[in-house]
Amino acid sequence: MLKTLFALCALLLVLALYKNPALPETKVIAEQLSQEPSQVAVPPAPFKVDKNGVNYTIEPLFRYEIYGLVVSKYNTDSWWGWAHKAWNDHLNVTDLCVVWGANALSGAYRDISFSSGQWTCNFETSSDAAWQAFDVNKISNNHLLTDDPQLAKKLKSIRIGDQIHLTGQLANYRHSFGNGFNRGTSTVRTDTGNGACETIFVSELNVLRSAPSMWRYLMWLAVLGMLATAAIGFMRPHRASS
Incomplete structure (x- = not known):
């Protein structure tokens, strides 16, 4: 009996890992995601911030606001990431790849596979119709900057499938620590390739609707089930072999 329960929990875990993170059904997409990103030029007014002993110069270009569905993400302190550590870039705490407009409201994202690299958002599909x-x-793909620890924590906690409202400033930034570093930002949504990402010094983040949580809960339920059955099996008395 215990072996059967353990096997069922293991199968549930595999299924939950495959399904999580899950993108939401189209019917629960917030109407605000129909809006195009908004940007308004600001007077040149560079400012400086310090983080982890590095002094950065921020050069705002536009006030920026975007509503979007998070389809992929990359936290820059991930164990496999090296670039931001090598660059002494402590401001860029996470990258969020988002869709909006028809891509969100029509459900076009449902048949697309998304993934994030250290500075890219990748998407592909084998379906011509989906493409x-x-x-x-x-x-x-949005490189999100902040020197505020609480906002950084909130940004890193965003999950794939969350629907968000983000405000801040499209900005270039740089530092002269070590080998120095300089990074710009895209100011249009029609570019692709290197330099096409938006670099945003974030002022506010709101989650409009959270990602579906069923498969995440089932994943942890499966783990607990496997641990419980293993523990019970270990504690049960065993008949000595003759």
Whole structure:
């Protein structure tokens, strides 16, 4: 009996890992995601911030606001990431790849596979119909900057499938620590390739609707079930072999 329960929990865990993180059904997409990102030029007014002993110069270009569905993400302190550590870039705490407009409201994202690298958002599909339905001008990879520890924690906690509202400033930033570092930002949504990502010094983040949580709960339920059955099996008396 215990072996059967353990096997069932293991199967549930595999299924939950495959399904999680899950993107939401189209019917629960917030209406605000129909809006295009908004940007308004600001007067040149560079400012400085310090983080982890590094002094950064921020050069705001536009006030920026975006509503979007998070389809992929990368936290820059991930164990496999090296670039931001090598660059002494402690401001860029996470990258969020988001879709909006028709890509969100029509469900075009449902048949697309998304992934994030250290500075990229990648998407692909084997379906010609899905590719035709997907607007490559309504997706963006956003490098999110902050020197506020609480906001950094909130940004890193965002999950794939969350629907968010983000405000801040499109900005270039740099530092002269060590070998120095300089990074710009895209100011249009129609570019691709190197330099096409938006670099945003974030002022506020709101989660409009959270990602589906069922598979995440089932994943932990499966883990607890496996641990419980293993513990019971270990504690049960065993008949000595003759």
